[in-house]
Amino acid sequence: QVQLKETGPDLVQLTQTLSITCTVSGFSLTTYNVHWVRQPPGKGLEWMGAMWNGGGTDYNSAFKSRLSISRDTSKSQVFLKMNSLQTDDTAKYFCARQGIAAYFDYWGQGVMVTVSS
Amino acid sequence: DIQMTQSPPVLSASVGDRVTLSCKASQNINKYLNWYQQKLGEAPKLLIYNTNNLQTGIPSRFSGSGSGTDFTLSINGVELEDLSIYYCQQGNSLPFTFGSGTKLEIK
Numbered sequence A: 001q002v003q004l005k006e007t008g009p010d011l012v013q014l015t016q017t018l019s020i021t022c023t024v025s026g027f028s029l030t031t032y033n034v035h036w037v038r039q040p041p042g043k044g045l046e047w048m049g050a051m052w053n054g055g056g057t058d059y060n061s062a063f064k065s066r067l068s069i070s071r072d073t074s075k076s077q078v079f080l081k082m083n084s085l086q087t088d089d090t091a092k093y094f095c096a097r098q099g100i101a102a103y104f105d106y107w108g109q110g111v112m113v114t115v116s117s
Numbered sequence B: 001d002i003q004m005t006q007s008p009p010v011l012s013a014s015v016g017d018r019v020t021l022s023c024k025a026s027q028n029i030n031k032y033l034n035w036y037q038q039k040l041g042e043a044p045k046l047l048i049y050n051t052n053n054l055q056t057g058i059p060s061r062f063s064g065s066g067s068g069t070d071f072t073l074s075i076n077g078v079e080l081e082d083l084s085i086y087y088c089q090q091g092n093s094l095p096f097t098f099g100s101g102t103k104l105e106i107k
Helices: none
Strands: A003-007 A011-013 A018-025 A034-039 A046-051 A057-059 A067-072 A077-082 A091-098 A104-107 A111-116 B004-007 B010-013 B018-025 B033-038 B045-049 B062-067 B070-076 B084-090 B102-106
Touching: A003 A091, A003 A104, A018 A034, A018 A091, A018 A111, A034 A077, A034 A104, A046 A067, A046 A077, A046 A091, A057 A067, A077 A091, A104 B045, B004 B084, B010 B018, B018 B033, B018 B084, B018 B102, B033 B062, B045 B062, B070 B084
Parallel strands: A011 A111, B010 B102
Antiparallel strands: A003 A018, A018 A077, A034 A046, A034 A091, A046 A057, A067 A077, A091 A104, A091 A111, B004 B018, B018 B070, B033 B045, B033 B084, B062 B070, B084 B102
């Protein structure tokens, strides 16, 4: 069955770099697109960026040049890397699979990251 | 970026009620509007995609309608388990954007 699982740190220091891995199973990264979405505590959902099945990426300009998404298809993993973390980057970070159209049909359980000074 | 506005922010309903949640886009998004349900501490779950298509496994009491800029999610016969926050999301153009959510409370 389709599964996504995020792994990453619980705590990141201010101005440091966040690295999260999304490991998928039940589908191929060369067939489906995978996206990153985050949710600050008690707030709504924010689309961060996408890893397209062809290997390209797109990013929300809100993250300017801080965000990088990559993948290792042999390991069925998608990676999020974001630098210069601030306290307002404290959030739960989700990876999600895109369905046939532009919707997210499967989600990981998310990883809660706190940025601490 | 396309702004998504949901209303009301909070909706209180009794079991068995029919409720309607609204989502408005700041520009035409054609049919590319999706609805998610998020329970406390969980990941969002896809309910409806492309305005009115029910995702597999979702109860038929959920339905969606609309076009262009105005969309609705209806729940026909609210159940206790529907206590959640509901988000709309536009898939018409990047960056994909979500509404701020409607919290459904059960009286």
